[in-house]
Amino acid sequence: MKHLRFLNKYFYKYKWWIIPGIFFVVISNFFGVIPAQVIGHAFNLITENIQIYRLFNGFERATVIYDIFSYSLFYFGMLVLILYLLRGLFLFFMRQTIILMSRHIEFDMKNEIYAHYQKLSLGFYRRNNTGDLMNRATEDVNRVRMYVGPAIMYTINTAVLFILVIYAMFSVNVTLALWCLLPLPVLVLIIYFVNTLINQKSEQIQEQLSKLSSFVQERFSGIRVIKSYVREDYTKEIFAAESQGYKDNAMGLVKVQALFYPTMLLLVGLSTILTVYIGGIQVIDGAITPGNIAEFIVYVNQLTFPVTMLGWVTTLIQRASASQKRINEFLQLKPDITSKNTESARLKGNIKFEHVNFTYPDTGIQALRDVSFEIGQGQFIAIIGRTGSGKSTLANLIMRMYDIDSGNITVDGNPLKGLNLNNYRNQIGFVPQEVFLFSDTIKNNIAFGLDQVTDEEVSTAAKNAAVYHNIVDFEHKFETMLGERGITLSGGQKQRVSIARALIKEPALLVFDDCLSAVDTRTEEEILRNLSKIMKDKTSILIAHRISTIKNADKIIVLDQGKIIEQGNHEQLLQQNGAYAEMYQNQLLEEENQSL
Missing domain, CATH: 3.40.50.300 (P-loop containing nucleotide triphosphate hydrolases)
Incomplete structure (x- = not known):
């Protein structure tokens, strides 16, 4: 239950739903126990009146006795009916408070999980599958709701009913009550041992369901690739294998439950047999009346449904605990990127990198090594380099999607980590590579x-x-x-x-991360002309592969294996006759070949 302690704050929040709900549970069970006593009195009345009727059989008073007998039965019948109607009314109120409360908690939990997900950094999403994240915010939350609603409702209902019924039993006859309740300790031991199995099976089911959701989400997203390579049958086989794993785990849980419920019913049936046998002995001894046996049988039958529900409730609690454990794993994660500054400063666009080093935490790949450069306000900066040279990493660091390992990044003279992150990003126009x-x-x-x-x-x-x-x-x-x-x-x-x-x-700062790769040359030129007008006196950073895209930049930074190997404008870099000049010559040759 330690994982479910997370929900205590919700119970406190909705305490004015729980308190009336508990009150309605007590009242409904009170009206559920009283009919057993009425039935006991009615049974005694029947046996006594049958004997009296036989004594006066053939006399005129027999008709009067019969009328009194009929009226008494009608009275007791109407009383039982009214009591059960009142019980049903308060059961309705109980569900309207506790079950509705569970829906409110479900709503709050989903919002809290979604809000927390958005605070976590990009590294979190690189490490976890989308399907698993979705499953924790939907399927797991739904299982927790079954705990805060039906499970708690039936648990309270069962506890109150047990107290009232046991009190009523002992007030009638202690010996008979003890014999009736004799199977209960055995039931407690069975529940104790079965709980462990249910918990293990529940965790396995949830993990397999997450894998299944991730697989389906990924395959549907890549359906064009699957169809292009004619791999429908192959993916279908994998899906069938994943589904088989989920089925096996679910069947394992069902088998445990299938053994659990009949065992409980057997124990309840044993209580009924003991009631009749021991009760008959007590009637012969004159300790109780026959009506008391009928009363006890009603009590035992009243306990039958809660006891059978106890297994279902146990399953709900264990599955909710397993789901809440999975939810807590992510809710306990702290975001890597935090911002406490609340000032809303206007972004000018002066950016400076000083000896920046960065390694991706999830892969261990060092993307940048001792990178230093400066971007002035209103400059058009281009970044170029081979695949994997660290171009997109620079864009992510400027956006502060990640924090650097060492070095320093300043924006308008202020450390990037000290800026109001929402205000800063809100002034940037970012076009990602994907x-x-x-x-x-x-x-x-x-x-x-x-x-x-x-x-x-x-x-x-x-x-x-x-x-x-x-x-x-x-x-x-x-x-x-x-x-x-x-x-x-x-x-x-x-x-x-x-x-x-x-x-x-x-935006005050525009970052294009190789977002013109699928655009033809003429359209690209049109976009760049428009950008020169829109971004006048504003900072622009353009990451590209084509030199034709960036040759008019104020400064071009050439990256290779995470290091800056050259920087300058187009003419200066050509004069250096280095890596940039080589790339330029290669692209000219490609264009000439294409024109031929």
């Missing part, structure tokens, strides 16, 4: 970075990104719905929509 578009309209994708935006601003951003004419050719224009990850659009169109999303913010 373009991501949401399953929403084109308009909403472009306007994603702003709370309020006009249609004119969206159109202007689309024109500056050279994607306006493509959009207006669609039937629904800017209201066109995009498929998952923008699958409706071509690669170049997705890149340009992503660029429009950055430009509509009118």
Whole structure:
């Protein structure tokens, strides 16, 4: 239960739901126990009146006795009916408080988990599968809700009913009560040993379900690759194997439960047999009446449902504990990137790297080694280098997606770590290398970075990104719905929509991480011309592979294996006749070959 202590704060928050709920549980069970006593009195009445009726059989008073007998039975029957109606009414109130409370807690938990996920750094998402994250925020939370709702409700209900029933039993006859309750310790021992098995099986089921969710999510995201390589049957076999693992674990849990429930029913049945046998002896001895046996049988039957539910509740608690353990694993993680500064300073765009070293924490790959350079306000800076040279890492460090290992990064003379992160990022237009578009309209994708935006601003951003004419050719224009990850659009169109999303913010700093790779040369030139107007007196950082894209930059930084090997403008780098000049000559040869 230690993992479920996390939920105590929610119980305190909704204490005015729990307290009335417990009150309704007590009252409903009170009206559930009284009918047993009424039935006992009615049974005694029946036996006594049958004897009296036989004595007066054939006399005139027999009719009067029969009428009294009928009226008494009707009275007791109506009383039992009214008591059970009252019990049903308070059971309804009980569910309306405790079950509704569980839905509120479920809502709060999902919001808390989602909010916490957003605080965690990129490294967290690199280490964990999306399917597993989704499963913890949905399936695991749902299992916890079954604990805070039905499990707690039935546990309280069972505890209160046991107390009332046992008290009623002992008040009638101690000997008979002890014999009736004799199987209960055996039941407690069975629950104790079975709990461990249920907990183990529950954890295995949740882990396998997460693997299954991750597999499905990944395969559906890469469905085009699967179809291109005709690997549908292969992935189907893997899915069947993963499903078999989940099935085996689930069947293991079902087998434990299948043995658990009949055992409990057997013990309850044994209590009934003991009640009749020992009760009969007590009646012969004159210690109790026959009505008391009927009363005890009702008590035992009243305990049957809670006892059988006890196994189900135990399963719910164990599965909730396993799920809460998985939820707590991530909720206890602290974000690597934190920002305590609340000042909202205006970003100018002066950026300085001083002897920066960085190694990715999840892979151990050193991406940057002793990197030092400076970007002045209003400069157009280009970064170029071979694949894996550290270009995207620089962009991520400027955005402070990661913190550096050593060295120093300053922005406008202030340490990057000391800035108000939300305010800083809000003034940056960032276009990542891996373009991501949401399953929403084109308009909403472009306007994603702003709370309020006009249609004119969206159109202007689309024109500056050279994607306006493509959009207006669609039937629904800017209201066109995009498929998952923008699958409706071509690669170049997705890149340009992503660029429009950055430009509509009118950022003080613009970072393009190789986002023009799928754009043709003419469109690229148009975008760059528009950028020169929009970003006048503002800082721009462009990461690219094509030298034609960056040759007009104020400064070009050439990276190789995480180090800066050259920097300067286009002409200066050509005169150095180094790596940049070699790349330039190679690209000229490629263009000549393509033209031939």
